Amino acid sequence: MLDRVVNLEGAVNFRDFGGYETSDGERLKRGCLFRCGAMSGLTDAGREAFLELGIGLICDLRRQDERNDDPTPFPEHLQLHLPIDPGSAVRMRDTTANPRLDHDQRVAFMLGINVELARDHAAEYRRMFEALLTLDEAAFLVHCTAGKDRTGFGVAIIQLALGVPRALVIEDYLLTNEVIDFETFLLPKVRARYGNQISLDDVRAISGVREEYIHAALDTVDEVHGGIDRYLDEALGVDPRMRDQLRGRFLD
Numbered sequence: 001m002l003d004r005v006v007n008l009e010g011a012v013n014f015r016d017f018g019g020y021e022t023s024d025g026e027r028l029k030r031g032c033l034f035r036c037g038a039m040s041g042l043t044d045a046g047r048e049a050f051l052e053l054g055i056g057l058i059c060d061l062r063r064q065d066e067r068n069d070d071p072t073p074f075p076e077h078l079q080l081h082l083p084i085d086p087g088s089a090v091r092m093r094d095t096t097a098n099p100r101l102d103h104d105q106r107v108a109f110m111l112g113i114n115v116e117l118a119r120d121h122a123a124e125y126r127r128m129f130e131a132l133l134t135l136d137e138a139a140f141l142v143h144c145t146a147g148k149d150r151t152g153f154g155v156a157i158i159q160l161a162l163g164v165p166r167a168l169v170i171e172d173y174l175l176t177n178e179v180i181d182f183e184t185f186l187l188p189k190v191r192a193r194y195g196n197q198i199s200l201d202d203v204r205a206i207s208g209v210r211e212e213y214i215h216a217a218l219d220t221v222d223e224v225h226g227g228i229d230r231y232l233d234e235a236l237g238v239d240p241r242m243r244d245q246l247r248g249r250f251l252d
Contacts, residue, residue, distance in 0.1 A: 004172070005179055006053070009046035012037030013147035013179050017155050017172055018250070022163030026251045032139050033250060035155050037147030038062075040070035047073060056138020059128050061150040070145065080131050082124040084150045086116040092146075096190060096206050099197055106205040110149075111216045117153045118220035122235040128154055129161075129238050133245055148176045148209050153217050157236075160228045161243055162250055166218065176209045 006014045014036035018028040034055065042050065060072060063083045072079060085091070095101065095109050132140055142158075144150040152173050159169045180186060187203050218228070225231040232238040238246075 004175065006034065006036075008036075008049050009043040010041035011039055011046055011050075012041070012145075013176055015147075015175065015179070017159065020159065020164045020168050020172065022251065023165050024163060026163065026247070028159070028162055028164065029250055029252050033155075033158070034139060034141040035147055035151050036141065036143045037151075038066075038070040038145050039072050039074075039143070042073055050074070054137075054139050055141045057131055057135055057140050059131060059140070059142040059154075061124065061142065061144040061154065066145050080127070082127055084117070084121050084124050084144075086113040086121070086150070092206055096194060096198065096202070099195075103199070103201050103205060106202055107210070107212075110205060110210070110213050113149055114153065114213045114217040115220050117150060118217040118231075119224060122231075125154060125157060126236040126238075129158075129232075129236055129242070129246075132158070133242060133249075135249065146176075146207065149213070152176070152209060152214060156214060156218065157221075157228070157232070158246075161232055161238060162247055170211060170214055173214045174209055174211065177204075180208065182208060 004015045004017065004019065006016055008014050014034065016030055016033065017035050018033040019030045021027050031053070034053065039050075056078065058072060058074060058079045060067065060079055060081050061084045063085060067081070091113075095106060101109070128142065142151050142154050156169050156173060159172065160166065182204055183200060186207055187198075187200050190198050190203050190207075221228055221231045225235060232243065233240070
């Protein structure tokens with residue numbers, strides 16, 4: 001599954017989330033659906049490679065302060081800003097730096113974020129789907145700062161709307177842990193900023209993903225709405241006709 005990683009120099013967690021087989025034997029197109037974290041670190045070569053992907057819409061789920069810190073180096077007319085606070089860099093930094101939190105409390109914090117994403121942010125994800133439906137030929141990108149929580153839930157509900165089985169959706173979600181170098185890259189940076197009391201497990205809890213995180217979000221969808229189909233229809237306004245449109249556009 002690591003062939004889904006798109007090697008753009010300076011990008012964070014950039015992946016193609018197409019290519020999966022649906023429950024009825026069709027397949028998501030490759031090269032049409034992308035996800036990532038912040039892109040302010042893209043090199044000239046990375047920006048050139050990005051442009052070759054043919055992305056016509058960048059759905060940015062970050063808060064304004066995050067965008068100010070790490071601006072996206074592409075024209076505004078390509079960007080749709082849908083700020084979501086849970087999972088934001090500020091909340092993550094505060095939790096990472098808090099010496100009073102033990103490992104289990106950090107995990108509980110992340111579980112809470114995922115519940116919030118599913119329970120409280122239908123308006124933003126509704127607009128994401130509305131924008132996705134406007135694309136005829138151009139590719140789509142959804143991103144946040146790390147490309148794992150806000151983006152991870154957004155990608156999951158797109159894949160589910162397109163008919164990808166939940167087990168494959170979760171496998172794709174967990175790829176973040178294969179892409180990020182926690183021990184030799186991230187841990188030294190975090191300790192340099194917050195102190196050596198931060199453990200590798202603490203970093204993985206906040207900066208990585210776990211199966212129980214996405215389960216927390218999807219279980220909330222089930223508990224509040226009675227399943228993904230009713231969530232899409234009632235909370236996001238993505239009715240069966242719109243799902244058929246999406247499938248016509250993004251399935252082979």
